[in-house]
Amino acid sequence: MPPRILLSLLLASAVSLPALAQQHQNPGSKEFEPKTLPAEVEGRPWGGYVFTTLLDFGWQQADVTDRSNFAVYRSHVNYRNNGPRLFDFDLQGQSDTGLFRRVWATGGGWGGDPYNWVRYGAENDDWFLFRANYLRSDYFFNLPGFALNQHTNDQGRRRQTFDLTLFPKSPLRGRLGYSRNTSTGPTLTTFDFSRDEFLMFEPLRQTSDEYRFGLEWRLQGWNLFADYNWRHFRNDRNVNLPGFSLGNNVAGTTFLNRADRSYPIRGHVPFARITLAGRPQAKLDVSARLLYSDPDIDFVRSEVHNGRTFDPPGIPPASLIVSQLESLGDVDRPNTVADGAVTWRPHSRVIVSNTFRFNQFTIAGSDLTTITTQCTPTTPTSACTPGTRTEEPHNRLRVRHLLDRLEGRVDLTAWLGARAGFRVTDRDVELAHFDAGILDELEESDLGTQTILLGFNLRPVRQFQVFVDYEKGEFDNAFTRVSPAETETLRVRGRFEPTRGVQVNASWFVFDNTIPSPPTPVVLSNQRNRGVAVDVAVNRFDRWDSNLGYSRNDISTFTDITFFVANRQFFGTSIYLANDNYAYADFGGRLFKGLHGECGYRVFANTGTLALNFHQPHAALRYDFNERASARVGYRWYGYNEKESALNDYRAHVVAVSLRWRL
Numbered sequence: 001m002p003p004r005i006l007l008s009l010l011l012a013s014a015v016s017l018p019a020l021a022q023q024h025q026n027p028g029s030k031e032f033e034p035k036t037l038p039a040e041v042e043g044r045p046w047g048g049y050v051f052t053t054l055l056d057f058g059w060q061q062a063d064v065t066d067r068s069n070f071a072v073y074r075s076h077v078n079y080r081n082n083g084p085r086l087f088d089f090d091l092q093g094q095s096d097t098g099l100f101r102r103v104w105a106t107g108g109g110w111g112g113d114p115y116n117w118v119r120y121g122a123e124n125d126d127w128f129l130f131r132a133n134y135l136r137s138d139y140f141f142n143l144p145g146f147a148l149n150q151h152t153n154d155q156g157r158r159r160q161t162f163d164l165t166l167f168p169k170s171p172l173r174g175r176l177g178y179s180r181n182t183s184t185g186p187t188l189t190t191f192d193f194s195r196d197e198f199l200m201f202e203p204l205r206q207t208s209d210e211y212r213f214g215l216e217w218r219l220q221g222w223n224l225f226a227d228y229n230w231r232h233f234r235n236d237r238n239v240n241l242p243g244f245s246l247g248n249n250v251a252g253t254t255f256l257n258r259a260d261r262s263y264p265i266r267g268h269v270p271f272a273r274i275t276l277a278g279r280p281q282a283k284l285d286v287s288a289r290l291l292y293s294d295p296d297i298d299f300v301r302s303e304v305h306n307g308r309t310f311d312p313p314g315i316p317p318a319s320l321i322v323s324q325l326e327s328l329g330d331v332d333r334p335n336t337v338a339d340g341a342v343t344w345r346p347h348s349r350v351i352v353s354n355t356f357r358f359n360q361f362t363i364a365g366s367d368l369t370t371i372t373t374q375c376t377p378t379t380p381t382s383a384c385t386p387g388t389r390t391e392e393p394h395n396r397l398r399v400r401h402l403l404d405r406l407e408g409r410v411d412l413t414a415w416l417g418a419r420a421g422f423r424v425t426d427r428d429v430e431l432a433h434f435d436a437g438i439l440d441e442l443e444e445s446d447l448g449t450q451t452i453l454l455g456f457n458l459r460p461v462r463q464f465q466v467f468v469d470y471e472k473g474e475f476d477n478a479f480t481r482v483s484p485a486e487t488e489t490l491r492v493r494g495r496f497e498p499t500r501g502v503q504v505n506a507s508w509f510v511f512d513n514t515i516p517s518p519p520t521p522v523v524l525s526n527q528r529n530r531g532v533a534v535d536v537a538v539n540r541f542d543r544w545d546s547n548l549g550y551s552r553n554d555i556s557t558f559t560d561i562t563f564f565v566a567n568r569q570f571f572g573t574s575i576y577l578a579n580d581n582y583a584y585a586d587f588g589g590r591l592f593k594g595l596h597g598e599c600g601y602r603v604f605a606n607t608g609t610l611a612l613n614f615h616q617p618h619a620a621l622r623y624d625f626n627e628r629a630s631a632r633v634g635y636r637w638y639g640y641n642e643k644e645s646a647l648n649d650y651r652a653h654v655v656a657v658s659l660r661w662r663l
Contacts, residue, residue, distance in 0.1 A: 501540020
């Protein structure tokens with residue numbers, strides 16, 4: 001047997017081994033729509049333009065059979081507001097004369113879906129290109145079994161973006177842009193006071209406005225881009241207790257009559273960027289980028305507490321306390337990022353590349369805080385000391401991070417290639433704490449890591465291809481007090497097309513992440529990931545097609561922890577296990593003349609720390625009356641079940657009926 005065929009068979013068997021995979025299919029765009037769509041139709045002239053228009057509108061009905069868990073269903077799926085829907089629309093217009101040579105508007109999800117969007121714009125190749133979009137999304141989180149149901153969120157987010165490019169086909173182009181992002185909605189959170197937790201209301205109101213100005217210049221194979229951005233954001237947050245509360249520990253001595261916390265934040269973020277990319281000679285590509293930002297954040301904080309503190313049994317007794325806090329502060333974060341890349345091709349089968357990155361920033365913040373406390377009785381206790389005190393802390397964090405990655409690739413033959421590389425990082429961190437302008441504490445750390453990179457790709461025939469990637473080294477994502485993690489990653493990916501229209505993709509993944517034991521201890525952790533994914537797509541037949549897939553992800557993590565019970569320190573191990581299994585099958589095609597159908601099933605199961613099943617069967621029919629009109633009906637069922645508790649279980653039916661019309 002020829003060596004390359006033998007090697008191909010060995011690698012093909014390796015691809016089929018179990019390991020880590022996270023290739024979950026996203027059914028969102030095909031929720032209720034059979035895959036084979038009618039052919040595009042010609043546009044219609046109107047007002048000097050030729051328009052093509054598509055409208056897809058109808059009705060959607062969602063029914064949750066277990067109404068007690070409707071909040072869990074909304075947190076996961078969030079199809080609500082039963083009624084009319086505009087599922088999709090697309091307007092395209094073109095003209096050979098006039099200022100606007102092309103106009104367009106597309107969108108979807110309007111009428112109650114959690115995500116609604118529209119994109120629109122106009123262009124004239126000689127003068128301008130204008131693009132804009134609007135996104136409306138609702139985020140709802142309310143799980144009865146999570147944190148005593150005291151951390152919930154019902155947030156609405158609205159985002160608008162406008163971009164204008166002047167002289168888009170000219171060597172010198174100008175760019176202008178504006179974005180606005182707002183988030184509002186009621187939330188619930190908890191407030192810690194004297195060893196107890198209290199349920200609080202926290203209305204959310206966040207707004208940011210961003211302005212962009214830029215120039216792009218193309219000259220003799222070089223591209224130079226420079227822009228300036230200015231962002232202003234405001235975060236108006238207020239946490240308040242609606243009335244008297246005993247807290248979560250109703251048997252304790254602590255209570256609150258009143259609690260309010262107001263902390264509005266204002267921020268200004270100027271940001272500048274310069275990018276240069278080009279090819280000084282045929283075998284050499286270079287690119288470089290410089291970024292600088294200097295955010296300035298101002299905040300005001302005001303707190304009022306009125307209640308009774310916790311004190312150990314016996315003497316002294318619990319204290320009635322009235323406390324008021326006023327604070328005024330600011331934070332700066334100058335940040336410089338410089339990176340570059342060089343790619344050299346000395347031979348048609350050899351590529352050498354080097355990437356460098358430098359990142360340095362400083363976070364410096366200070367505030368002036370005044371705390372006034374009244375105690376009853378007036379005798380000081382461990383939880384209440386009467387009087388007024390002033391605090392003036394200042395903290396500064398400086399980080400400098402360097403990264404360099406050198407990699408080379410060689411195509412040994414027309415069907416076999418190999419690559420090797422080396423990545424190094426160096427990071428310096430300085431954490432300083434000042435009290436009233438005097439250095440109180442200084443912590444410094446210096447960390448360097450090295451990682452080797454290996455890989456090869458094999459393609460003995462056009463229909464079969466395999467990629468192998470391997471990394472072993474260290475990872476320095478943690479800031480301080482934690483040793484660098486020792487990591488090892490192996491990934492094998494393969495693609496096989498035995499015949500036209502049939503394609504098999506598979507991947508095998510191994511990942512180990514370990515924070516080593518002494519002499520550099522603080523947190524010991526061991527994470528082990530294994531997984532596999534296989535996808536099969538059959539699209540060779542005119543009347544039907546299918547997609548099948550399966551993935552498995554095994555995660556086990558063991559981390560040392562420290563916790564306190566009744567003022568005593570205990571040590572233990574936090575264990576997290578996830579054995580995820582995900583499978584899907586979709587079938588669709590033409591049933592009879594203009595009648596098309598689709599059906600499928602998705603299932604997710606986990607037997608680890610959170611054992612659950614999540615089933616999603618679906619089916620749809622579409623009938624094409626002609627090339628411009630079609631009707632469809634779709635159904636999807638959601639069945640969610642946690643194996644150890646029924647608190648979060650739900651079952652939901654979603655039915656959609658629509659008419660698609662091409663004008």
